[in-house]
Amino acid sequence: MTLGVVILAAGQGTRMKSALPKVLHPLAGRPMVLYSIEAARPLTSLPPVLVVGYGAEEVRRAVGEEVTYVEQREQLGTGHAVLQARPALEGKASEVLILYGDMPLLTTETLRQVVQARREAEAALALLTVVAEDPRGFGRVVRGSDGNVLRIVEEADATEEERAIRELNAGVYACDAAWLWDHLPRLPLRPKGEYYLTDLVEIAVREERRVTAVATSDPTEVLGINTRVHLAEAEAAMRRRINRRWMESGVTMIDPETTYIEADVVIGTDTVIWPNTILRGRTQIGARCRIGPSTVIEDSVIGNDCRVFASVVEGAIMEDGSDVGPFSHLRPGARLGAGAHVGNFGEVKNAVLGPGVKMGHFSYVGDAEVGAGANIGAGTVTCNFDGRRKHRTIIGEEAFIGSGTMLVAPVRVGRRAVIGAGSVVTRDIPDETLAYGVPARERGPVKEDEGDGP
Secondary structure, eight states: OOEEEEEEEOOOOGGGOOSSOGGGSEETTEETHHHHHHHHGGGOSSOOEEEEBTBHHHHHHHHOSSSEEEEOOSOOOHHHHHHTTHHHHTTTOSEEEEEETTOTTOOHHHHHHHHHHHHHHTOSEEEEEEEOSOOTTOOEEEEOTTSOEEEEEOGGGOOHHHHTOOEEEEEEEEEEHHHHHHHGGGOOBOTTSOBOTTHHHHHHHHTTOOEEEEEOSOGGGGOOOOSHHHHHHHHHHHHHHHHHHHHHTTOEESOGGGEEEOTTOEEOTTOEEOSSEEEETTOEEOTTOEEOSSEEEESOEEOTTOEEOSOEEESOEEOTTOEEOSSOEEOTTOEEOTTOEEOTTOEEESOEEOTTOEEOSSOEEESEEEOTTOEEOTTOEEEOBOSSOBOOEEEOTTOEEOTTOEEESSEEEOTTOEEOTTOEEOSOBOTTEEEETTTTEEEEEOOTTTTOOO
C-alpha cells in the first residue's frame, strides 16, 4: 500500500493574536509545522501534502520545497481543507493519513500505529484518541454499548452528558483513499458554513464500514496549539523530550529544568551542561566539553574539550581545547584556535585567535588576525572602525601586546614583536621589535627576556 500524508496548516490561529501564521510560531527553534512534516516523512515515499491558506507565501518560504503545496482559498472547514489535497494524491496513494500542523509533539511511532490499525482492521478509517481530564476544546468520542466508535461530537455541539466523556478526538486519521475521496464531497454543511472532517466517522458507521480507534498513552503528544499558553506548554514538553534524548546519549545535565536546548543542536558524549544554559540554532558541541553555567551559545561550533563559562557565543568557532569566560562575548566571525584562551570580560568579533593565543581580560579584538602563541594584555583594544569603514589588525605569532595597548587599524605587529604597556600603535611594527609610547615607536630588537609571559 502507498500512503499519502495530508497536513492541515491553513488556519490563521486568531487566538494566538499574531500576524504570523500559527504554524510558523517557533517551538524549540523551529516553526512548529516542521515537526509534523518530520514525524510523517518516514511513513511514505510521497512528499507530504501541506494544505496552506492564511499566510501561504510565508509558510512556503519557511518550509521550502520538501512538501507538495495545495491551497485552501476559502476557510470552509477541515473536510473542505482535506478535499483540496485530492488532485495531489488521487491515483497515487491507496490510503491517506491526515494530521494537523499545530500538533508538533506527535511522534512517527504514534502515526505508524494509527496507519497500522486501519490496515489490520481493513477499516474505512482509524482515528487517534486520548483520555484526558482537560478536554482543551477537543471533540468527544462517542461509543456504543459494544465499545465500538459511533461518532465524534464537537464540544460546541455536545450535550452535558457528552461533555462528560473523557475520550477525546485528537484529530489524526488514517483513511482508505478511495472511500475518503468519494465521501468528502458528501459531507453535510454545518450551521457555521463549514464541512467537518469528523462527520466521516458517523457516515462510515451508518454504512456499516469499520471504524477503529488507537489511544495514545502520552497525552502530551496531542497537545494542539491554539494560544500562547498552549505554545508555552508545548515548549516545556519539547524541552523535556530533547533534554532526555541527550542525557540518554551520554550528555550530563546538572539541572535539566534550567537547561534549554533547541531541536537542531548537536552535543558530543561526556559533555557537561551546567544550569541556566541556552543552546540555540545549529550549534554543534563536541565531546568532553564544560558548558555553563549562565551561558548562551547560538549557531556556533564548539570543538572537543572546550570550556565556555558564563559567556555568550554567537556565530563563532572554538577549536579543540579552547576556552572562554567568564563574562565574555564571542561575536559572529570569531574563531579561537586550538588551546586559545579568552578570559573574563573579553570580546572577539570577526577575528581569528590562533592556536595557544592568550587574551586574558578586559580586551576587545575585532576584525583581526592573531598569530599562534601571541599574548594579548589586559585592556587591549583593536581600534577597527574609523567612523565609515572597518579595518584589520594583524598580530604575528608569539607577539606580546602589553596591557592597555590601542592598535589603530589598519596596522600590523610582526612576529615576536613586543608592545609596551599603554602604547598607541599607529604604524606597522617589524618582527622581533620592541615598541612603546604614544604613538608607539620602534626601540630596537627584542631582548631575550622581553615579552616572556608569566
